[in-house]
Amino acid sequence: MAEMPPVRLLLLSLLFTLVIATARDSVGNHDDDDGAALLAFKVGIRRGGSSGPLRSWNSSTSFCSWEGVTCGGGSGRVVALDLSSHGLAGMLPAAIGNLTSLRTLNLSFNWFHGGIPASLGRLHRLQTLDLSYNSLSGTLPDNMSLCTGMTALVLGSNNLGGLIPSSLGDTLTNLKKVSLTNNSLTGAVPASLANLSFLQHLDLSINQLEGSIPPGLRGLRSISHIDLSANGFSGALPSSLYNLSLLRSLQVEGNTLQGSIPADIGDRLPAMEKLVLSRNRFSGAIPHSVTNLSSLTALRLGWNQFSGHVPRTLGRSQDLRYLELAGNKLEADNSRGWEFMDSLANCTQLQYLALDNNSFRGQLPGSVVNLSTSLEKFFIGYNNISGEIPSDISNLAGLKVLQVANTSVSGAIPESIGKLANLVMFFMFNNALSGLVPPSVGNLTRLNWILAYNNNLEGPIPASLGKLKDLNILDMSKNRLNGSIPREIFKLSSLSIQLDLSYNSLSGPLPSEVGSLTNLNWLVLSGNQLRGRIPESISSCTVLEYLLLHNNSFEGSIPTNLKNIKGLTTVSLSMNKLSGTIPDAFDGIATLKELYLAQNNLTGPIPAMNGSKETVSCVVEYISFTWLHVPPYTL
Template sequence: MLSGTIPSDIGDRFSSIEFLGFTDNRFSGVIPSSLSNLSTLKYLDLTDNNFTGYVPPALGRLQGLIQLYLSGHKLEANDKEGWEFIASLKNCSKLQHLVLSDNSFKGKLPSSIANLSTTLQMLYLGDNRISGVIPSNIGNLVGLKTLEMVNTSISGMIPESIGRLENLVELGLYNTSLSGLIPSSLGNLTQLTRLYAYYGNLEGPIPASLGKLKNLFILDLSTNRLNGSIPREVLKLPELSIYLDLSYNSLSGPLPSEVGSLTKVDQLILSGNQLSGRIPDSIRNCISLEQLLLDHNSFEGIIPQSLKNLKGLTLLNLTLNRLSGGIPDFLGSIGGLQQLYLAHNNLSGLIPTVLQNLTSLSKLDLSFNNLQGEVPKGGVFSNGTYLSIDGNGELCGGTPQLHLAPCSTTTAEKNKKQLSKSFVIILASISGLVFIVFVVAIYQLIRKKLTQIQGSQLVPMAMHEQYERLSYHVLSNGTNGFSGANLLGQGSYGAVYKCTLPDQDIATAVKVFNIQQSGSIRSFVAECEALQRVRHRCLIKVVTCCSSIDPQGNEFKALVFEFMPNGSLKDWLHPESGIHTLSNTLSLAQRLDITISIMDALDYLHNQCQPPIVHCDLKPSNVLLAEDMSARVGDFGISKILTDSTGTGELNSVSFTGLRGSIGYVPPEYGEHCAVSTLGDVYSLGILLLEMFTGRSPTDDMFKDSLDLHKFAEAALPNRVVEIADPAIWLHEEAMDVDAASSAIARSRIERCLVSVTGLGVSCSKQQPRERMPMRDAAMEMRAIRDAFLVAASSPN
């Protein structure tokens, strides 16, 4: 924890020094130019301090320099000045390592970087604000083994000359603005073991020449604009073992049978493409697979029996395809399966009872298929929090919390009923065409009439409705005339009331829009547009809607949601009484579970919805808690649906003026009129995380001048996090009746968890969007933090 500045005359003090390291301290100020006088210096390591200003060009005089580490500062450069040191380092003919990552360098990357010594083996430029293109003669650096330009604004095409870097072992080009085709010359990098080029704008086909990378064990080209088929050559890479991720592109055609050549790969991720045909039986040979993600494609046919060979599978995601047939019993023989997602297919028949024997299964999503019959009650089926079976109208039985009708018929009667139903279907089909034509004509007539009455088509007809649309009078009666006694909360565009539906005795929450409030109708439309597209256990469920006229002849619009008896997260973080007790606050474990649910919801909106949806207003009052304290994200009133191609363009026509979001949670770039993006939600999530675990709102009176919640938490990392943690967390811990030794162990475990969570919150709420962790990565890290906490809690030591 050394601080202060390095003496300006340091270069005159050590005439024979070869190694000088100040790593991981708190030195500040500028890097002294006199360092260039240390003529015998071979290794200079200033990593992770607080140096500012420009890098002295005089460092180029250190002709014996082998390693130069300058990462983790606030060093600057721009298009006008600051980059001169790159040109000067040309004189360092023995230079092997140059690490400049995680600084404030910006402006165009100078072409002189390609003139560095051919002895250079490592070049790290990531986590800066560098723009411009990769120099076309980058291939001059023939000695490079590692090249990293990640998390920058580098744009343009990957130059063909990169294929001359035949010693390259690792190439990192992810989270950049690189575009154009992937050069076929990449196939010349036969020593390459890791290729990361995700989160970019790369387009065109994946070159078959990548099949020559025989040493590659990680290939990640996800979240680009790649199209065409998956090259068979890529699927035959012999050492591909950690993962292959081609997800969220526009790849099409069948999955080649050569996928069976991936006998060593742990993770195969092909989500979010346009792949079609059957899942090939050759996948049986992928015996090392732990995670198989084929969701959001157009695969059809049955779930192949060949999957039963994948005994090590822990995650299988086949959501949003066109799979048919039944759920095969063999899935129950994959003993280590932890997550199984089969939602939004055309699966039919019974739910196999053997699935309840999977003791490791913690997530099961069978929603929106054509499943029927009795729901098992054991295993994962015993906890509705981790089970989703919505959208299967003929299921019955199960545990009481599923609220399904009891199964009153025997198996024989069910079979007989099924045969009878088939007969009815055959008869109905004979006269069905005539009937459909008649119904369509009536429907169009009614729709036209409704459109004339309401003046506009404000309610999307595609919205899934569990009940018929309700009238104003039904909602008025159910809320006792929208009385204050039933008022649950008030927002910018209306109020929410508790409502009991007639003849159902079901409690719901009715969001009534204030039509006189500017923007309320647009908010109603935006929420309808979003809600008709989403289905997820961690999102608030819409029951139905109402677009009607009140008794005074005024327009009336409302949405009806499932009722959340435990209110909002805000109520539990900041009790209205101001007094924190065990009964009105959350334990650490509860906060971790709620956080996981929020992240799962956002990951679904950003990465599994096509097109993606940005929530735009994530805050504690928009996170609601069910009876079992599981969380649901709600209020899509200012959400944005993005285009498929860019991820930033708006699809829905509804527009809003002013700042999008709530004060304290709005990402700073929105104030500069930047486009809405998923990284804006990541910022709001980061602030929400910090609020959940510090107990302080971002609008707290203590935050003024330049101090905000992000800086407050960042300054406490890692050693003072306990001091800023929400005292209510310790309140729950102290309530545990344990001995002193156990208490000390528990406190240490909690402290480690708080440091990790706070660090994640800080990473997500960085000022610059490109510096924030993508939602998918944040969700994975949060799950790892929660799992580590639970494992430690269950350990006797």
């Protein structure tokens, strides 16, 4: 073999050296581009505090060591930028599109605003884009479709609007996750989404989308999660959706969808864990096959038009945690229909049960006491059920909310109710309950709300209620309670929304401790037999808006220091035995809209109340036993 001439060998050596140098320069230039792009990104953002954002980002160190930056092992290029939850703000700079080796971009949970830069379309290697939980606006850029390798597009909880581009399904066919929830997107769901055969998670909830749900979504053969809740979708739910055998979660709550549930749903969706159809217009019976969904953890069918009986073996879904059937036309009576309650005893993890606002009748089933001790919220009101609250209700030790309201339930509140130590809300209004209020209610120290109005409860109010240091609302109006109001009630500074004991037979003076209700908005004690003077201490209730003491036997003068309650909107002191003059105090209450002083023994002129910024309706009949009917007028 002939030797290569020295000149040719020298030329080849020089050429090889030049190629290597050029390649090194190319890599170096890309490195410089990435560093410059990151610094341009930093310039455009800000963060509260004196330290400033991203202090580690400076030219004295390699950008591969900067906070949130990950570089590829061999290339030295930026392959991931993760600055989620950094409190960053500003607009996304176009320079971010120069990070052309980027595979992951996560800027979620920040305060970025403005549009999504079109330059993101240059990120051809991008696989994950997460800009969720910002304040981004504008539309989805069409050229995002150039990121053909993308597998996750997460833009939820922003202010994005406009249409979902059809190119999303035409070119981004590798997508496994699409989350556009909680934006202002409009229009229809593009039929092209049916091309996303690898898609596993689709969340378009809480937008302004409309029209029908495309039947072509049956092409999503890998899908496990679909959430289309809180939009304006109408028409029937495509039957093809029930053929997606890998589907574990289907949520379409809060639309105007209609139609019925297929009779064989339990056989067609064997993997279903969460079925949420609530707040639509679905009708027909709940099919028995739903009991075949052995992995079901949440079944929410509330606020539709379902009718008939609840499947009697519903409790076969033993993993059920959340069952909402409220707001339908479901039926049961003493002869038939309550069997499902027996079977629910098998659901040992049940936490939420809503059966209210249906057509259930008959006795409250005794099996209610066999429900899971994990049950936290139980709603069965607004039905025509009767009977008594079973004493073994105390078995439901995990209860936080108990609602048996607007029914025909009668009898006494059982003493055992005091064993429900976790109870936070107690709704027993509009029933036929009678007997004494058990002192054991005072053991429920986590209670925030007690609503037991419009019953036939009698006897004194237990002083033990004064132990309820977290109570915000106490409404026991329209009963037959008697005796004095315990001073302990007025020491509950936690009462911030309402204290309503009106229309009972309560007597005695209003204790001076009423001034301890410094956070209360509504004080309603009208329609009782309270007597004595209105305590001066009431002026300490400085956030009071409604003071209703009419139809009692209060006497003496109206406290002049009511002017200290600057937010009063309604004062009703009529039908008492108040005397003296109408104080000028009302002139200093700028928010006052309604003042009722009729049928007292008041004398003197009506104050001008020029200080009020509102139109005041004032009724002052029977001043000094003289007919001075003054219709509501502007003072």
